[in-house]
Amino acid sequence: MCGGSKDGTQHAKRSLPVFDQDLNCLPYPVSSSEQPQNAQNDQSESGKVVKKKRAPSELVANLALEDLAKYFDVPIVEASKNLQVGLTVLKRKCREFGIPRWPHRKIKSLDTLIHDLQEEAERQQQEDKVAAMAVAKRQKLLVNEKENIERKPFIELKNETKRFRQDVFKRRHRARALQNQASSAFASETKE
Numbered sequence: 001m002c003g004g005s006k007d008g009t010q011h012a013k014r015s016l017p018v019f020d021q022d023l024n025c026l027p028y029p030v031s032s033s034e035q036p037q038n039a040q041n042d043q044s045e046s047g048k049v050v051k052k053k054r055a056p057s058e059l060v061a062n063l064a065l066e067d068l069a070k071y072f073d074v075p076i077v078e079a080s081k082n083l084q085v086g087l088t089v090l091k092r093k094c095r096e097f098g099i100p101r102w103p104h105r106k107i108k109s110l111d112t113l114i115h116d117l118q119e120e121a122e123r124q125q126q127e128d129k130v131a132a133m134a135v136a137k138r139q140k141l142l143v144n145e146k147e148n149i150e151r152k153p154f155i156e157l158k159n160e161t162k163r164f165r166q167d168v169f170k171r172r173h174r175a176r177a178l179q180n181q182a183s184s185a186f187a188s189e190t191k192e
Contacts, residue, residue, distance in 0.1 A: 059085065060085060060089055063083065063085070063093050065097050067083065068083075068090075069150055069151070069153075071083065072103050072104060072107055072149075072150055072153060073104065073108070073111075074104060075102070075104050076102040079104075097154075098154045099153045103149055103150075103153040106157060107146060109165060110145060110149070110157075110161075113161075113164070113165060113168060114139055114142050114143060114146070117135055117136075117138055117139040118139065145158060145161055
C-alpha cells in the first residue's frame with residue numbers, strides 16, 4: 001500500500017498533496033541505489049539498529065545522595081558519564097532527592113572565592129595580622145558553606161556570601177577597567 005494509491009496503481013514521481021499520501025510510509029519506494037551508503041552499512045552489518053545500552057535498573061535504584069555528592073564538583077554531563085547513567089536519569093534522581101539544579105557552578109564559585117581569599121590571606125600575613133585574621137575567618141565561613149552545600153545541595157547561598165561574591169566581582173572588574181584604561185593611555189602616548 002505504501003508505494004501505490006488506493007486502487008493499486010503506482011504513482012508517478014511527482015509532488016502529491018498531503019491528503020493523498022500515506023504518512024506512515026515513504027512517498028515513493030526507495031531503491032537500494034538511492035539509500036545513503038552509511039544507512040546501508042548499518043542495516044547490512046548487524047541487521048538491526050544498534051542502540052545505546054541503558055543503565056541497569058538496579059544501578060539507578062541504588063544511586064544515593066552520597067554517590068551523587070562525589071560528583072558535585074564536575075558538570076552534570078561529566079557526572080552522568082562517571083556514574084554510568086544517562087543525563088535524564090541523573091536529573092530524575094536529582095528531583096527525587098530534592099535537588100532543583102546541579103550544584104557544580106555554586107561549588108565552583110565558592111572554590112574560586114576560597115582560593116582568592118587564600119591568596120589574600122598570604123598577602124595580608126606580611127602586612128597586617130588583624131586583616132589576615134579577618135580574611136582567614138571569612139575563608140572558614142566559605143569552606144563551611146561549601147561543605148553544607150555538598151551535604152544539602154538544595155540550599156541557597158547565604159545572602160552574606162552572595163554580597164561578598166558580588167563585591168569581589170566588582171573589585172575585579174574595576175581593576176581590569178583601570179588596567180585597560182592605563183594600557184590604552186600608554187599606547188596612545190607611544191604613538192605620538
